[in-house]
Amino acid sequence: MNTDSFALRHIGPRRSDLSEMLKTVGVDSMEQLIFETVPDDIRLQKELNLDPALSEHEYLEHINELAAKNKVFKTYIGLGYNQSISPPVIQRNILENPGWYTAYTPYQAEIAQGRLEALLNFQTMVIDLTGMELANASLLDEATAAAEAMALLFAVRERDQKKNNVVKFFVSEEVLPQTLSLLQTRSQPLGIELVVGNHETFDFSSEFFGMILQYPGKTGRVYNYKEFIAKAKDAQIKVAVAADILSLVKLESPGNFGVDVVVGTTQRFGIPLGYGGPHAAFFATKDEYKRSIPGRIIGVTKDTDGNRALRMALQTREQHIKRDKATSNICTAQVLLAVMAGMYAVYHGPRGLEDIATKLHNKAVTLADSLENLGYFQANETYFDTIAIKTEASKIKAIAEANEVNFYYPDDATVSISLNETTTLKDINRIVRIFAEAAQKEASEITELLIGNKIPKEVNRKTDFLTNEVFNSYHSETELMRYIKKLERKDLSLNHSMISLGSCTMKLNAAAEMLPLSDPQWGNMHPFVPVAQAEGYQLMLRKLEQQLTEITGFAGTSLQPNSGAQGEYAGLMVIRAYHESRGDAHRNICLIPSSAHGTNPASAVMAGMKVVVTKATVEGNIDVDDLREKAALHKDNLACLMVTYPSTHGVYESAIKEVTSLIHENGGQVYMDGANMNAQVALTNPGAIGADVCHLNLHKTFAIPHGGGGPGVGPICVAKQLVPFLPTNPVIETGGENAISAISAAPWGSSLVCLISYAYITMLGVDGLKKSTQYAILNANYIKERLSGHFDVLYTGERGRAAHEMIVDCRPFKENGIEVTDIAKRLMDYGFHAPTVSFPVAGTLMIEPTESESKAELDRFCDAMISIRKEIDASEKDNANNVLKNSPHTLTMVTSDTWEFPYSRQEAAFPLAYVSENKFWPTVRRVDDAFGDRNLICSCEPIEAYMETNA
Template sequence: MLLDAPGSFGADVVVGSMQRFGVPMGFGGPHAAYMATTEKFARRMPGRIIGETVEANDRKGRALRMAMQTREQHIRRDKATSNICTAQALLANMAAAYAVYHGPDGLAAIASRCHVLAATAAASLRASGYETTDPGFDAITVRVEDAADIAAKAASAGYNVRQFSPTEVGLSFGETISRKDLETLLEAAFGVDTLFSSSIPPPPTPARTNILKNHPVFNSHHSETQMLRYLRTLESKDLSLNHSMISLGSCTMKLNATVEMLPVTWPEFANIHPFAPADQTKGYVEMIEDVSSDLAKITGFHSVSVQPNSGASGEYAGLLAIREYQKSQNQSHRDVCLIPLSAHGTNPASAVMAGLRVVTVKSDENGNVDFSDFEEKAKKHKDELSAIMITYPSTYGVFEEAVADICRVAHENGGQVYMDGANLNAQCGLTNPFACGADVCHLNLHKTFCIPHGGGGPGVGAIGVAEHLTPHLPSHDVSPPSGGCGGPPVAAAPYGSAGILPITWTYIKLLGADGLARASAVAILNANYLAKRLENDYAVLFRGVNGQCAHEFIVDLRDYKKCGVSEEDVAKRLQDFGFHSPTMSWPVPGTLMIEPTESEDLAELDRFADAMIAIRQEIRDVETGEVQYDDSPLKYAPHTLLDISSDAWDRTYSREQAAFPIPGIRNNKFWPAVNRVDNVYGDRNLVCTCAPVSDYED
């Protein structure tokens, strides 16, 4: 806020943390980071890029959307650079809200105050004979006789300082530090009883001269009331679980109970620094060890690490543990990873990041791993086989019939078994990865164990491992976690996103062993109930030998393209019925994957089924020629309030059919904010979401 923008220095890539933008420390996380590049690197960017597009109708209204990288991990597989599940979207929104509320002037004032505090501390210490560094921005280093003694005196007064060496301590100043804090700290730790500042320090150079945050949103909402209304406006555009079921297959969008969420806001959890002295974090570590112990019992594994910050990070950490173990056994030459087509889409990219060569294994017509193809390739690569990655239940929504045999064959040929735990909510309490034969499994705590997705994050991709892999779990150079782990770290903090672990701890403790098993059973029951209700109207892909699915299932819409109807038409039309679309075109193009979870009751399941059946009738009308596709509500969905209230209505179907297609919607209508957008335009125009500065000159 005080320096010129880094891009003006000639930088090509800029990275940083948004923690200073109002996000609590949380004992290390969750935190949002950012990466910015010049335009020439835009197509190489990982993660989610929000671009600007237009509505696909004549109005061409402006709309914002995620650009093409969103699902590339399922398209490019081992060459993917992004994973939506690794984004820290909720934390990014917190940081954005902080910037919106304070605005450019408020942010600059906060930055100046931090700088002044550091300069005042330096001047006061120098006046008392201490040698300090100049405050580049908000921090100084002080040379002392005994750093440990200074740290102990500071701690007794309620403050932590950093010990850089036996004779150096560091002080850092944020916006929550008051003048009284500074006076108390300097007197208690350094014996300085008078604050001294010869002059207000100039801002760091080069000072910011370029126009900053000209967008109206950063200059309009600086009272609590206005901020409340702005956030409420944004909320009204989100179709979330507080409105209806979110049936995204593979994402497990379940209820996040308020009682589970409350501890995250407690200062005792929120305001702890990741490198706080161990005697100040005993309760936190006890909670982490408790939840890790519970997760170990649930998975059957010997040990669990909660350091990975997402499922994809958990995959990477699990594969690193395997590679480190094999290295310790003088088998570092093993570098082949067998990955079935039915595996989770992030698996190939994670394997490549871990230095492995990916060999793809076929799937059979029922969605299982093609066992003969797997066995053949395992034997072919037995001398260099490092691991197999398998998802159980599979991404196709069925329990792998031969999972135990697959694990056995992998071990017989010298490999380790990595199980993707994205679908653990169909196992939890009923079976476990270790019983199936796996050596390591990551757990999406933001799926099975109730941490909210937050639009893509925060997440925790904890990994459970068998005993022989325990020594190779992630460690940390600054503050090693307990348990004697010695593997390379995969996160900046020892316990990753520790600040949201109270959610999982509470979820497990409230349900207990019987409750966890019942949750899995009800999730499987709900999926099979919906599949049964829809099977007369839609083709259901990939069922097990008993004719049942696991916790999710896939409906096939590919045949409808003969009459012009696509899976996107069904996804958009569901918005008119008040539902978020299921997962579209993955893992099979032209399909919808539906996962109701255990959180939904019979009434909501039936409401969703009624919507899907009503949409099937609209498709049938197009198939029979009773309605032309170009005259069908399927083509123009979703319908906004502006559509319905407009004086012009030239559609062949009624406004009522467009907005209220079945009974019951009138009392709880969700209005989409925009019409269907032009996807091609959005992918070709990765433009800044801010309008040009010239728009604001008046």
Template sequence: MHTAPLTELENSADFVQRHIGPNPEQQAAMARELGYADLDALINDTVPAAIRLKHPMALEGASSEQQVIARLRSIAAKNQVFRSHIGCGYHNTYTPPVIQRNVLENPGWYTAYTPYQPEISQGRLEGLLNYQQMIMDLTGMELANASMLDEGTAAAEAMTLCQRVNKKNRSNVFIVDENCHPQTLAVVKTRAQPLEIEVVVGDPASLLGHTEAFGALLQYPASCGQINDPEPLITAAHAAQTLVTVAADIMSLLVIKSPGALGADVVVGNTQRFGVPMGFGGPHAAFFATRDAYKRSTPGRIIGVSIDRAGNQALRMAMQTREQHIRREKATSNICTSQALLAIMAAFYAMYHGPQGLRQIAERIHRLSQILAQGLTTAGFKQLNSAWFDTLLIDVGDRQAEILQRAEAARLNLRVVGTDRLAISIDETTGRSDIESLWQVFSGEDTVATVEELDAELQGTSAIPAALSRDVDYLQHPVFSLYHSETEMLRYMRRLEDKDIALNRAMIPLGSCTMKLNATTEMLAVTWPEFANMHPFAPSSQTAGYTQLLQELEHMLLECTGYDAMSMQPNAGSQGEYAGLLAIKRYHESRNDAQRNICLIPSSAHGTNPASAALAGMKVVIVECDSAGNIDLVDLKLKTERHSGELAAIMITYPSTHGVFEESVIDICDLIHSHGGQVYVDGANLNALVGLAAPGKFGADVSHLNLHKTFCIPHGGGGPGMGPIGVGAHLEPFLPQHPLEPGDQQSTTHDVVSSAPFGSASILPISWAYVALMGGEGLTLASEVAILSANYIAHRLKDHYPILYTGSNGRVAHECIIDIRPLKESSGISEEDVAKRLIDFGFHAPTMSFPVAGTLMVEPTESESRWELDRFCDALIAIREEIRDVEEGRLDATDNPLKNSPHLLQEIVADSWPHSYSRDAAAYPLESLRQSKYWAPVSRIDNVYGDRNLYCACPAIDSYRETPTADSAVAES
């Protein structure tokens, strides 16, 4: 028997072929079908030679899955997870195992895409609707969106909403309570400056009613714990035509009056402590709630109730949730993502515990804080808060240093406030022994009293003012009382999961969205306690593992992009765009070129591009595209010359949004630079570039990287994401910084775009693992196969559908656009009909009507097998034959499988069949579907009805389930 050498038997590149769908033989065969001798020949003919990398990326070779897990374990071990009492908006929490295993760690939930196709997204839409109901109940507001990126971002969005809707006070002043979380204040200040909003920070009692301001932000409870009644402040503000935003702690709202009941106009905060680990800063679902009157100005996504074509209740995202794609630079926000997965987790946490269970958690937290305060008072310390929920502010005089030294020895983290005070926050994981440890840390002695003794003394007392005490007037909808047993919760989550199409069920061929494999090995470290349980403001001496991970990932990403420096702070692609444009703005200001405020943007660009430019204080000038889909160089030169003295930047996507490698990209970069501008390359399509070309090498100055696209962080049904930015050396001084970054020696006057120093840091091990598993050669091959797969699909479909744009050699990049407009003219079948009919074939639709109305943009990624690519092409070809049947009269123009799709199982098995085509044609258009069939839970949804009748709360319980009944479940609870 012949045996291979040990080095071959220990092949570490095995993962590469697990990530890449087509095997080497299939890759070669696909290339030959396209007319090329091999894959290299296709790439050489597709990617312009002028931008190709001259040398391979300086990355290590591929590692095995076992090696990567071991390396991550060694990195994680360098983190020292102390018990955190820092608070400041981040708290320890218990993630119920049923939620951790079946949502956070379940690809049926974490690989789903944003629910733009609602018929195959009813499960996650229901989860998000439950979240909205939870937020409305706890905040006391009439409307809530489906989550925001973080609390600081939510507060900044609240500021701009108040400015938009306040027609009675046109001041440019925004008042911020000096007791707000410092990271929130920093994000608000950054957002305000480009928009010429003056932020006035101080005592709200002195400012509100006496300062001309369009809006104000209050913290409730205050960052260091004090609870003051905000109602008199809100009343005074309203008398002066000032709208009030309240930043509230979600756990405290279980026991203190809701901001809505006190008159707030907007309420923001974070749901992190509802079962989502701190994760060194994220991801967590922030919340945003407001008055119904402001619904059309509300940022982010709102889940609404509509009906399907049969009149049955169905859920969808309301129209304004993609309004940045419609209004572009006039958009009210550039938010293009949310924290859907984490919002769903928080909603399940509330459902699992129910209103009484949540109340018990909050009351226990408060009682422990009272016991702690009583013990510290007995030990001679002064508690500075007269009323509080879970956070104490202690005057320690000149003993701060010795107390901190004892705290470190006891592996406890406290919050330092000035030079003579310490704050202590209590959470649901705090136990009796923790209280005793805190007493010993402060006093330096064993305590005389016990928790039990002080608990008995405090019976019947509360540190919450009676006037602000809240009854259990929340979460009364039966959905929050049905699923307290693990059996019922498990089955409910499974029912929702089964309604949806995620990557564990089928290919999701979304152009511009890179829905690739999120490998299990990449996901493992997210829930390891060394990464999950770290407070974002923990001392740098405790975060050596995170520091190493961040530094190594930065190196990896710099090699992939060709840039000189990287910021890991932005926690979404839209936020990365914003941060990159701010860096350009600061760069021009540093050169006394503050007048440079024109941003050129091609007409084909993502809607977030012009929206981000507007938020960065820039004026958008649109550059037209030519008939081939490329940037019109004549129009570009004209507008560059016209605005030469004011040109700040151009924002382009490469390969282009039209799915081709524009050969003029170097010329475009040179042209912009010659007029003093900077080049921003949107990183949305980086999946076609890694290892082949690098924006930082062919002329770009800055890019954001969608780690949730190219670098395998999963979309989670609409978030989390990460959008770090890479920049050239000249822009490095203007990268985002953070006032609370551990060990920060940098200036705190720079821009802050996220609440946490490193954004959603706990998901960064995913991208680190992906690069380590693939190695430089594997990453390059991934780009090549992404291009191969897109061209293979275009080749198979070109005789059936027009392919809208190709490069000069007839090739596409990693995505292609199928033009449905000619078919609509000949048959009346629209791109929406094709998209909905694909559901009957078990597929999520491609990107619909973007970047060109009436088209479908397809991106297969490198992870789909040839078998799956063929299955998708077979479906589209079969749909084309149905369209031909309509064109030639064999199918009725209005009663046909496309117009009536998707078809429900209930329709197929019903006694009557009202259609002129057969049940088989509706349900099983391909014979292979008889082996495995996805059934949509609702038929086509009426979007217009949903927008005209915007209803964003949980509907009657009958629509959720039949057993157990709502009445019996409520009675049992």
């Protein structure tokens, strides 16, 4: 037993379990299982070229050495990123707590009430501060949220604008540079014409469907937009505003000006900079646009007993249902970061936020006064926290960097300084001394803050916010700690039991991988600092790119996409740019198998492509004859094929190389969806199967935790011909020589959590990565064989093997009156989160155990499923009063004085002996989704409702 081996800790089954598991599966060795599972012609012929594996101790020493290479200067660049203070109670109890960071997206609401409440708090916070009627439960970053706002306003254009094909969208020149770049990326495929200009000279007689403003502007000026927005409304132009959320504590909410959408980032609410992410963006709009709002919304509904319950609302908009007609992607959320930002507001409350914002404004007023006393001209007549000094920028820059200070230099004659929550009097004095040195003058010591107001009186905030009880109750650490724990206990996470979600791999997120995220040397780095200051980050990111490039068999990698959905979109946009460079801009047909992930068609449409669906065989594989026919039919306009491998049905399709060759023969490129890459690593790769680009879900295959639905990272890896088109950034140059414009706001996306995947690969090494893939396949096939005779598996490979996941058919149980949802809810009583329900086939469960689960846990799950099968057999179609239909069973039910069910309390709550050792209680009964959709409430009740209840 090699205790230095990280693989020993990461992989669940013990060596002593292997022989019995192989015997159950019906093979003599792991090699035989892989031979029978993975097609011969795609298996790698040589080992991956990666560094030898490090032990956990060696890795932590190594990552600390890299961290020391980061020069964390005092940074006042701003541009949507400002250092904030993460309250330790939130850092320790949420960010560093596997009860929060290992949770899955709350599709199973009954065992996710804690997370759902935390997200409802987030939505309420956003609604209050923006003054809008509706908010979602986060997006990826401010720039992508702004792009989603543009897309929404385009979709809801006035009828005459659609008829007359009005496609112009105005972008204020005060908008952040990374936001403008994202708007450029997203507008082109949709046929939207961007017009960038000064809002103060805007011609309202022109034909525009929408516009976006920045509040405050990128260099800090606070504009009074009231009259401007009124004129826009008169001209039938819809308005989006990108707002600084902390400034909204002092500035009147954009909703009170009559805007249609408000977006921004909540990074200022206690989230580390992390060299660009992850951070939770916000998106707020009017109730009338609720069917078009991107992402996910948390709504209030009721359970079977009529009690208040929460759940994800409007789920019918998800991609696997609406496919190419989807409004955006349900995956584009940053739940863990939204939970933290919401808790920041809970902890500080309205008065605490007002104190933080007021002090920050006074810091800016004090600094401006001191610099003006030195003879400098401060250009912003109005501002919140950012001042603009007119002077020789290069001279200041040299002195500032010598003093380990970063400012933003929008032009040669301007120094922009954005102060933040962490700025102290000592910091302000250091800034003043820098300017004094440049002016060759003596600086006076500042000993106290001035009190001032440089916000236009017309936009001084007058409306209350965060009046709900939750924001006025937990201001001591003791109280907040207990509140966080109360919510945590309502949620089933990986620290309780296996989450066997097919397509959404839920493997171990090792503590050694997570520890560096709390290190300020990694957390306090602004994404737009000079690259030389981020040497540790640069070494880590370049190495991770090399590792992923080697693993995928490609030639280059971009880490910029900050979700799997963004990775899909980025891959397609790179293919689009490649065709355009060859004079083939007309190539716009995207072939997608009917079995593909539902996100694929949505991404293709966003990239300006026309989706053509190809058939699947009865075995669930791609119908090669149909594909050949459609590829030939569309050969003159074929852009690409989107294919998932192994397939969404959990099978290594043996015809995959024939499939990719067909596309190439007809002039297209092959995009491989990397959702199932964890069944390829070190055994085969996208390069080997003939793909040209793939995205990778680092939050699946490479161990970044789901965090309840984000953070995600979705880098793209590409073949040689596509490397020149990898995406860039307008502030820090990245990507290829013919780079497409930005895909996300930060140059390297969510850099902070890339540390996790770097750790995963570095500690596993080639042998550990290979074993992880092998054991993922073994564990899946072990479950398949243990359930044989009780449940039917829909699809298998040619030799009868599953890949890393399988689809269990639950449709026959309708004869007993049992639906797949009943099985999903009943599993909660056994202490398990349900596998993926009704995807990709309605009425099925898709099971994926991952390599991290032990044989003992696999057996517990199989025992639960077999026990449920017996309960199904005992059910009668015409009698809904049974243990499955009534599941899940709550503690309130089981301890009630009355029990009117035809089965015992023990059968309900403790159906197998192991359950009593570690019982998890759902806190609500089955949630009523239909009621919630009919009565959409997506914020906390006002404090008056609580007063009425208590009265």
